[in-house]
Amino acid sequence: MNFEYSDKSIALQKKLKDFMETHVLPIEEEIESFHQNPANAWKRWPGLEALKQKANDAGLWNVFLPHAYGDLSPGLSNLEYAPLAEIMGRILWSSEIFNCSAPDTGNMEVLAKYGTPAQQERWLTPLLNGDIRSAFLMTEPDVASSDATNIETSITRDGDDYVINGRKWWSSGGMDPTCKVAIVMGKTDFNAERHVQQSMILVPMDTPGLKIERALSVFGYTDSPEGHAEIVLDDVRVPKANLLLGEGRGFEIAQGRLGPGRIHHCMRLIGMAQRSLEIMAQRTVQRKPFGRTLDTYSSIRQEIALSACEIEQTRLLVLSAADKMDKVGNKEAKDLIAMIKIVTPRMALGVIDRAIQILGGQGVGSDTPLAHFFAAARILRLADGPDEVHMSQLGKNTIKKYVNNTHV
Template structure:
């Protein structure tokens, strides 16, 4: 087992680290001050465009797209991308600088894997070029959407069109000024077998009949410029050629989309936990209380040591899951994907919680990014499926596997 990154990965890590040092970290305060100003609601920070141009010129662009997507991809495996996503995760908004931010990444993978040539030309190409952004419209307020088969939005054929009716919520990125594309999941056949009722369709953002019911706050924040929204679809009409893959393929598309998205979240969580631990170490080494450095307290040293152990364990599980995805595919790696989706954000939340405590009142402020990291990872424990769903499915799978292993007698 080789624990060293390939030469290509080491080169990209060095280049990405250098770019972050030169361009991204120095811009953190300016970007933060802009997006929290109510006068700038739903506007992108003006400095982002120049950073994206610089990243594209530096060859640090669309790094997320797995190697199996041919001409669309820069050729990285999931394992090669993992340490790069970790670096981006250290500044949560920086993924967009490199055109590697959710929900665009998942939508690009859907279009690359399942889209028709015409759909790819119209929508995938501008997404890959960073000219537009997108949203994934799946979750609904009236059903438990962690089971996608519960979704009830209707997608009804009518002549040359499909007509959409229903409500959605927690739609991330809908308010971003560059968002022009929605991938919407709903039912095309209410009487089909459970996993063949749903379809996924492309809906342009400005299609008549889409209404913002409300802007939803996450831990008190509107998360401008992308935001989260509750939406209503009233007789929203789109051409039939906007359907992706075919009727009844929506659940299949959703499963194919969510696997990589889940592990990308985890990669970024590792980066946030690692940075929180580093900030914590610097703080306790410089802060004096009751006559000595906080770093001299045994309990603080134990907190740092625990954080190191936890980050390393989660990083290794993330890399193992990514490697399995590369070797056997997302479906056969679903146990490791589920495991790390539970482990990584919980770990990051705990590491950040201890770092907050070590900072005292400063820890809950915006003077460091740690409080933001904490809230992001609390949210990630629900996004792309809550912990309980992943653990339930993982437990069911492992019980079945372990029982089958012992059918010939005890071992």
């Protein structure tokens, strides 16, 4: 295994760090304050488009896309992109500046890989240009969506159209005022074999019958402006040309979508954990309880040492998964992908929790990013499949691997 980054990745890492330090960190508090103001709910910070243009001009645009797409992507591998995602993860909202935000990244990958030329022209090009945003609608409130075969949204053929009926929630990106299209997962054939009942279809957000019922918060955070929506689909009619890949191909698309997305999520979590470690280390020399600075206490040193070990262990595991995906594909890397999805959010939560404890009262407020980091890390033990699903499948695969292996 060789996790040395390519010259292209190293150059982009330096450029991205410089951009973050010059253009993003100085306005972090301003943007956080803007979005925490209830009067600005579901509004975009006024300076965002200008900042995105600066990133585009600097060549820091669509760096997530794992293959070249015209002149709109540098065509990085998963391993090359991983450290860039970590850098972006240090500030929760910064990925959008570089057009690298979920769920747009996954949706763009789906359109690039599975979309027809007409679908790509209508939706992928404006997404790659950063002109619009998108949503992904899979999870449903009335069924156990950790098993996606349970979804009940129907996608019914009617002449030259499909008619969609169902209710979705935790539809990330759905609240953004620039969200113009959703990828919806539903069933085109309830009687087919379990994993070929589902299909994915493109639904413009202004289609009659699509209604946003409410915004959902995560531990009190709305994540404005993109947010998480509960959406009702009531006789939503779209042309048959909006179907992705074909009927019964929904799971196939989902597997192609989720592998890279989990790398992105995990590396952003490592960025959160790394920044949390830096914040708590800096705090130890600023506070002096009982006549000594915190850095002189053995217990504090141990917490910081353990955090540094756990971050590096997890970083190497995620890079291993990224490397294997690049070399042999998502399917062959499925066990490593499951491992990182299990390990990374738990690691990040542990490190963030230690940082909060060391900072005390400051750690639970809005003066540092720690509280929001904690909420974001906790939801990722559920998003893209809960821990239990990944552990069940990984355990099954591991048992199968060794049960007939009698060699010493």
